[in-house]
Amino acid sequence: MSPLPDVKVKESPAIPVKQEPPVIPVKQEETPQRITILSELDSYILERQKEQPASLEEAVSRIEVQDARPRHRMEMPDSLQKYFWNAEKNPSGRFIPRWVLKDKRAIDNALIKGWLFFNRSYFPDAPRYLFTANGGIEIGDTILAFMPVKQALAIRYAPAKLSQERLRGQMTQVKPDYVLMSGNKHAEHVYQPELGPEASETSEEKVPGVLTADRDF
Numbered sequence: 001m002s003p004l005p006d007v008k009v010k011e012s013p014a015i016p017v018k019q020e021p022p023v024i025p026v027k028q029e030e031t032p033q034r035i036t037i038l039s040e041l042d043s044y045i046l047e048r049q050k051e052q053p054a055s056l057e058e059a060v061s062r063i064e065v066q067d068a069r070p071r072h073r074m075e076m077p078d079s080l081q082k083y084f085w086n087a088e089k090n091p092s093g094r095f096i097p098r099w100v101l102k103d104k105r106a107i108d109n110a111l112i113k114g115w116l117f118f119n120r121s122y123f124p125d126a127p128r129y130l131f132t133a134n135g136g137i138e139i140g141d142t143i144l145a146f147m148p149v150k151q152a153l154a155i156r157y158a159p160a161k162l163s164q165e166r167l168r169g170q171m172t173q174v175k176p177d178y179v180l181m182s183g184n185k186h187a188e189h190v191y192q193p194e195l196g197p198e199a200s201e202t203s204e205e206k207v208p209g210v211l212t213a214d215r216d217f
Helices: 040-049 056-061 078-083 104-113 149-169 197-201
Strands: 095-101 142-148 172-175 178-180
Touching: 095 104, 095 149, 142 149
Parallel strands: none
Antiparallel strands: 095 142, 172 178
């Protein structure tokens, strides 16, 4: 047999291999972070404990324990008094509080008038233990709301102002010292009584030979 001729195999060009970037392992913390979920009551107890003395020595050295509870059930706690206006105790307060009944109609009526619910977004430095699960401060069936002093006083005095305006509208000045309680002094049912002889002697008009009390002699 004749030998096979030499066959040269043509080599194909090398295909470049795409290299992936090395994966850097994430370093795990040595101590995993713990998340503790507390109930509303447990959270309240935890916050109240922050008000206690820091050590036993401080607790023993306390001479007098003051009762910080409000005198009335609906009175503001002492920690909130600094926010609210009071003519005698805190005239520089910026807001006036109001307890709103936790009823849909009562809440809607308060919000329409401009009252706002007291919450930590407005007062972040207020004690946390005062707030309930809905984010407000509640006592019984009421929830705390507030309003700036100017608007709240305008609402408070609006009925008295309206009553005074109606009263002035029914008054007619007839003489400097005489007022008729009627908007129309010429009406048929309105009359001005004339002073009789006895009344004229004690009137403010100068009567010859008669001395009137409270006059300079």
